[in-house]
Amino acid sequence: MLRGWRGLGVIRSASPGTRFPQYTRGYAAGLPELTKDRYSHVKRGNFATLEQNHLKFFTDLLGENRVVSNPSDCQAYNVDWIRSVRGYSNCVLKPRTTQEVSEILAFCNRHRLAVCPQGGNTGLVGGSVPVFDEIIVNTGLMNKILSIDEISGVLVCEAGCVLETLDDRLAEKDLMMPLDLGAKGSCHIGGNISTNAGGLRLLRYGNLHGSVLGLEAVKADGEIMDLLSTLKKDNTGFHLKHLFIGSEGTLGLVTKIAIQCPPKPKATNVSFLGLQTFENVLETFQLARKELGEILSSFELIDALSLDIVTGHLGLKSPIQDFPFYVLVETQGSNATHDEDKMNRFLEIAMKTGTVEDGTVTNEDSKIKAIWALRESITEGLLRDGYVFKYDLSLPIKEFYGIVTEFRKRIGEDAVRICGYGHVGDGNIHLNISTKEFSQDILKRIEPFVYEHTSQLRGSVSAEHGIGFRKPKYVHYSKTEPAINLMKDIKRIMDPNGILNPYKVLPS
């Protein structure tokens, strides 16, 4: 007898009227302080300042419409979407081709003009906006799909394609993107590659180092690196493409991508479960891996205060009663009957053993979306609290949630909210501490402790968000000095003038 269980296909309250928020900019009110003021210890590099003759070169190359130089028009490109940093660039360039990118970078390199590459500007560590007055090269107009090979499953496209658009186009050919993340409606695939985005289904479809087959990037001096292989196997020399995956635009500007796309699953099942303790979460994860095997595509944790964000601020409805912890378990597979069998068996055991006390499960598209909205809207909803101190940590799975509890002890009532959610399957937690507004005092009580704690557990101080502007001085908590020195050596040979995304990634 499964008390409280609603059975396959029944979902309580993802009713009509449930709002699915779009991933939009600027929920946080007002503009953040200029980065140069808030982080006044960071000094502008010895770069040239934009002059009229520079603008003339860009306008000659791109035409007037693709050069934005009016300060008010530039503002949206100067601020990150979580409103944590703000640059003051007066030049946004919108190339359409690799050749244009090449000419822009060659010119900037010659004239020592610093450049900030920008995709969908959905980054969370201040990597995609200028720190000072860097010229913004925005890939928004490089948004062509170049080919989709139905037999091999290989997509080739330009860097500015929006992730969700790619996924929609692939769906027409029974394929899917091997990555998915909350920002999919805005983020560019070029930015995904440049930040080595992980996301919601890494557990099933692997990371980008595994699925990106090739790419094209432009080096700081304008040289085009054609590494756009579409082959699954190619052992001809050093595997250079990986230098551009996750280096956040500091080694080159990614212009094209070839990526291996898995078949679109014939069946998706999603369950949303309520649990009393984090130990129950871990037991349920072990059970899911055992029973769901190769079709387990996501195992996401949401704690009570994280769910409260989306039910409170955004008016979404939870399909089950209140619990300290929730998990979203998803399967994607090729046979609906087999997959449903597996999911049912998993749920039966979880309920029988008592690790799960309540839950709902569905294979209906609209209900699946409603459940996913609970998870995917957290980042956005959080901004309604005020300012958010965001940490994205890899930790040993057993110690995964302990850091949330630790911070509740350390900061307590001085924060609006201290919550944790994330990818249990990847050992990746998003720790968020929201306050009414930015506070140096709170910052000092969080950092560097959060990094020291993570380092002691041999975790990563940035699991998937990257380093960007806000974390270079913490890289050493996850990387050794020889490794950092080698990074600097590589930067030096690939961008000797340091024009590409300066002040980011590498510690000074």
Place this chain on the structure above:
Amino acid sequence: MLRGWRGLGVIRSASPGTRFPQYTRGYAAGLPELTKDRYSHVKRGNFATLEQNHLKFFTDLLGENRVVSNPSDCQAYNVDWIRSVRGYSNCVLKPRTTQEVSEILAFCNRHRLAVCPQGGNTGLVGGSVPVFDEIIVNTGLMNKILSIDEISGVLVCEAGCVLETLDDRLAEKDLMMPLDLGAKGSCHIGGNISTNAGGLRLLRYGNLHGSVLGLEAVKADGEIMDLLSTLKKDNTGFHLKHLFIGSEGTLGLVTKIAIQCPPKPKATNVSFLGLQTFENVLETFQLARKELGEILSSFELIDALSLDIVTGHLGLKSPIQDFPFYVLVETQGSNATHDEDKMNRFLEIAMKTGTVEDGTVTNEDSKIKAIWALRESITEGLLRDGYVFKYDLSLPIKEFYGIVTEFRKRIGEDAVRICGYGHVGDGNIHLNISTKEFSQDILKRIEPFVYEHTSQLRGSVSAEHGIGFRKPKYVHYSKTEPAINLMKDIKRIMDPNGILNPYKVLPS
């Protein structure tokens, strides 16, 4: 009515007495010519020559037993196992620790002594033996498993662990290695990483860039690069580990590895099918992807002349009648009933539509091994023909087999055998042309045509074997000049004296 079909669990003739050859050295008779003579255009670099005081340093460091300097004892380390190249090193070192490797390399770098890193010496492009008198650093004694985490599935081990040994040890904990290849009984995981080995199940478990979580390597100057993360997500700076994956020991000597291991499948099913045409092979592959979905773990092609090698030279028995083409289709999954269902449905459709004319399928371990032996023994059996010109190409899947036919036209009766087999699922064919003995004339009729043809189809001139000694001058067929220049720049900063595996990978 499925004519000729033997049904699940029935296999005809993998009878007792079938021999499963071990992957052993030296089937080819005699020793090959010295590399310095056969490839006399390659000149020895300006490196120091081994002196007594060098040997004294090594003996002081490692003890007498771990320094091999007697020429006859060194011979096995100087020759590759397919007997295609031979160096004349009089110094083989067998470190046990990373610290020892570091001291060896620091010394060699200081004294300009060239070094050839060596694992199991199962490479196929002459990458793992010296070209001249390079000092051989063999990882055979660095063979400790450091940890296996049953919850996360992460294995950490030293570079000299044999692949099959790792797999056996993981099996005790219901895990498996994410790669498998014919040489598994001899090859070292460090060599697998250094050559970015692909193998038989890449289709299901992905490539090493995706599954290697971290590694430790020693740079040419002896500096230890600790990149031994065990985390699935870690976006803290450039992703340096990928420089060591597939660079064949030219940028550093890999000493430790952390790798993500999937759960051992609860069910494995293997079918061995006979087909009339290559078009039938492609149709069957498409069908397998559709019906077997996420559990399809291998789809291997064997042409008639390839099967003839193992039935003829090695006395193995084929379980089905003769066909122009055979495919081996394997599933690995978490539910025996579901998996068998899927395999049966796939086979029923394949037989009904007539793409497959005969076949056998099994889920019994001994029979699975017997079928796999047919595929895995080809490389070894081929050596019985005499000398083998081996090509390992990635090609668009539709043109995959055309190159075999092309060479039969070009070379015909002057070869003992021209055959093709390989990984259809990865677009990777092994083209082999065997002759009684090495022949410059035949070589000229094969190369550079084989590379030009591959390049025209935008394929890879080395899909998984690497570049090693024998292919640097062909890298440009798959890589552009800017890419090769960047490789050279990276080599220069990581190994300024060029002591690590010289004459390999990079074109001069």
